[in-house]
Amino acid sequence: MNLSDDQIQKIIERAQSAMRDVPAAPHVRDALAGDADTLVLVPGFVPAPERALAVLARQYGKRTQLVFLSDAVFTADETSGCSLDWATQQNELVEMLVRAQHAVLLAPNTALLARMGAGDNAEDFSEALVRRILWGKAVDVLLDFEPPKFRRDTYFARLAEAIDQLTSMGFRFFTYQPCEGTNSGVLALVTEREVVEAKQSGRKTIVCAAGAIVTPLAVDTAKELQIHIERAQV
Known part of the structure; x- marks a missing residue:
């Protein structure tokens, strides 16, 4: 046809x-x-x-x-x-x-x-x-x-x-x-900015390197916002 x-x-x-x-x-x-x-x-x-x-x-x-x-x-x-x-x-x-x-x-x-x-x-x-x-x-x-x-x-x-x-x-x-x-997804420096961004994005944990620098303001802000800063295992 x-x-x-x-x-x-x-x-x-x-x-x-x-x-x-x-x-x-x-x-x-x-x-x-x-x-x-x-x-x-x-x-x-x-x-x-x-x-x-x-x-x-x-x-x-x-x-x-x-x-x-x-x-x-x-x-x-x-x-x-x-x-x-x-x-x-x-x-x-x-x-x-x-x-x-x-x-x-x-x-x-x-x-x-x-x-x-x-x-x-x-x-x-x-x-x-x-x-x-x-x-x-x-x-x-x-x-x-x-x-x-x-x-x-x-x-x-x-x-x-x-x-x-x-x-x-x-x-x-x-x-x-x-x-x-190598460490996966970890930070070498944690400042107040990283803590605030974690809170804004709904994350409860920030993973940083074992020897990372964590600023005092980051520590205080993390306590205030209830964000846990976790150091990666070597």
Whole structure:
């Protein structure tokens, strides 16, 4: 049977309409109905995910929902997770970001950070993160590397500038170390600012290095705000 161009076009339009009306996959619906406090967006490959999850648990507790935005999925025994396609499930992701007490972008690659710093978010899920900041809600970024120092005329310089730009927009950065022999997600200096930021973001614990400098004002503020300063084990 031969179909005319008009008939083929109508079939395509009906198929596209049916696809738009398909409800979210069950695992996404479960995530929307869950009671997780912290939403963790996973845009791609995560080095040493068990170390990243340990830092997340220390910072936010265990009521965490992982949302995988690519095919790079890892298993987490005590953390629930689901996969989400930004192109077709934008509303679901936005609803999660509206509900979440904390939102974390986990181990974004350097190209994504550069695009976000340049404001190139039009076709990317990171637009939803910018919206969350505009709503007055925080977005944290857990990096698997220390932000590079400024190096003129290098890619590192552009990456450092992108991170600085995002910080000025309201994104908050902290790190974990995927390699053995390093402390994950710890601070070398704790001041009043870190304590106040922890309180504002709903965290109850600040993890610092065993030999970190903790200012007297930070100690007093932590007592006042009931924030626990924990030194990492060597």
